[in-house]
Amino acid sequence: MKQIKKAVIPLDLASLGSGEGDSKSWQVQVQLPAPIGTDDMAVPAGETLDLQVLAVAISEGVSISVSGCALAKGECVRCLEPVEEAIEFSLSRIYYYPDELAHLLNEVSDDSSVYADLDESYQVCPDSRVDLEPLLIDAIVPQIPYSVLCSPDCLGLCPDCGIALAHAEAGHHHEKIDPRWSALSGLFDQEGEKNA
Ligand SMILES: [Zn+2]
């Protein structure tokens, strides 16, 4: 089995009883070590999130629920102006004790569909800590909106020069020359140069 991943956003479970059903809740503030989201829209690295965390001891490990809200930042898909969108997230996953996880991974090696979400990043480290980052990623990514607009009637970019039409002068447009005549207009320019 791979080395236990270093706890990036550690949560200390030392004060959680190990009896089945023992539970504890926390209000924690975490700073994201890396952005969570898509290339277009993400909760940026360094963002501080206020989280409600509930841990419940079970026989194989600890069931951890996390919920909170965050500000996803990205670009309007039409005009590329910066946009922000508040998202809410909430998810529970089981963090296994390392020996339980090794046992389960061994057991399911033939039939990986049984525990499709069995993941080595979800385990209780020997120092009673868990890394909340994988749980946050799984909770936040599905909430990241796609195709965000800066406003529902965003005008987008000028197809000819690429300027954001919201910032362009009223009636912004370009004189269009029929492509069949553009060759001729080139001729006229050359004539003009000769005569100058
Ligand atoms: Zn826009």
Ligand SMILES: [Zn+2]
């Ligand atoms: Zn233009």
